[in-house]
Amino acid sequence: MAVKLRDIAAAAGVSVATVSQALNGYTKTGLRRETCERVRSLAKQMGYTPNAIARSLKMQRTHAVGFYTGYGYRDARDPFLGEVFTGIRRGCDDLKLDFLIHGDLGEGDDPEEIRVRLSNGRVDGLIVHTQPSDPVARCLAEGVLPAVAFADRQADLPSVVADDVQGIGLLVDYLWAKGHRRIAFLKSEMALVSVDERASTLASLVEARGGIADIEQFPFENPAVYLGALMERRERYSAVCCWNDTSAYRLLGACAELGVSVPDQLAVVGFDGLLETRLPARRLVTAEVPWERMAREAVRQLVQLRDGNPVPPLSVFPVKLVEGDTA
Numbered sequence: 448m449a450v451k452l453r454d455i456a457a458a459a460g461v462s463v464a465t466v467s468q469a470l471n472g473y474t475k476t477g478l479r480r481e482t483c484e485r486v487r488s489l490a491k492q493m494g495y496t497p498n499a500i501a502r503s504l505k506m507q508r509t510h511a512v513g514f515y516t517g518y519g520y521r522d523a524r525d526p527f528l529g530e531v532f533t534g535i536r537r538g539c540d541d542l543k544l545d546f547l548i549h550g551d552l553g554e555g556d557d558p559e560e561i562r563v564r565l566s567n568g569r570v571d572g573l574i575v576h577t578q579p580s581d582p583v584a585r586c587l588a589e590g591v592l593p594a595v596a597f598a599d600r601q602a603d604l605p606s607v608v609a610d611d612v613q614g615i616g617l618l619v620d621y622l623w624a625k626g627h628r629r630i631a632f633l634k635s636e637m638a639l640v641s642v643d644e645r646a647s648t649l650a651s652l653v654e655a656r657g658g659i660a661d662i663e664q665f666p667f668e669n670p671a672v673y674l675g676a677l678m679e680r681r682e683r684y685s686a687v688c689c690w691n692d693t694s695a696y697r698l699l700g701a702c703a704e705l706g707v708s709v710p711d712q713l714a715v716v717g718f719d720g721l722l723e724t725r726l727p728a729r730r731l732v733t734a735e736v737p738w739e740r741m742a743r744e745a746v747r748q749l750v751q752l753r754d755g756n757p758v759p760p761l762s763v764f765p766v767k768l769v770e771g772d773t774a
């Protein structure tokens with residue numbers, strides 16, 4: 448006979464509501480940590496199966512996949528997420544799956560709390576875009592739920608990523624052919640594995656050719672202030688590679704505002720291939736990444752994992768150079 452919430456409540460000496468709150472990972476209900484741990488321990492010992500799974504098909508599948516980002520943004524209007532969400536949705540359509548965007552799973556610091564929320568039976572697996580240090584990533588690496596890392600590789604999870612090294616190589620070749628010998632990489636304010644790899648690759652490639660490479664943080668909210676200070680430097684770089692296209696367009700806007708001629712005074716290139724159609728007067732030089740196709744592949748691999756089939760530890764998608772008039 449299946450164990451029910453009331454069975455656990457009786458064994459723990461608490462109410463059914465308390466058991467429900469403890470098992471569903473509610474952190475703001477006033478429950479004592481000791482009570483939550485005792486209820487979860489009893490549930491495990493008694494072989495309790497969460498209701499969400501029990502209500503799913505006999506194969507214990509929800510036929511839904513989730514997306515989780517540890518970077519705190521889930522706005523579908525963001526160009527990158529728009530491409531990713533479209534790819535996941537189309538991948539789900541191909542396989543007749545539902546798509547769920549997860550909230551801040553790592554909001555609490557308690558690993559057990561995160562583990563409970565991940566294993567509550569709402570999805571068959573997760574596509575993850577986060578840092579390796581994220582406690583959610585660590586729980587997923589322990590096999591709590593099938594998961595595939597996206598864009599930023601995870602050592603302990605199958606990862607679908609862009610060829611960041613190839614993309615930066617294409618951009619460096621392009622800038623070098625244009626005569627640029629001092630090139631800077633403008634990093635994100637967030638720590639992303641992919642961006643760190645792009646930055647280190649640019650620095651090593653430029654320096655190997657005898658040029659000078661700088662790595663600086665791009666102040667997304669104050670590009671004009673940053674640009675003004677940059678143009679006053681005695682020795683400054685002649686070209687910049689922005690960590691993504693959105694930052695590149697922000698910098699181009701600051702150039703127009705301050706009267707900095709592009710590419711004569713400063714060459715600007717991006718990375719992503721998410722070209723801004725609202726600025727048809729400028730054609731950004733960038734490395735185009737097939738984000739939508741990658742997202743569909745991540746869905747396919749997630750289903751393979753769910754079904755117990757092996758997937759590659761790392762899937763790297765090639766990128767291509769998009770020429771323009773900004774460099």
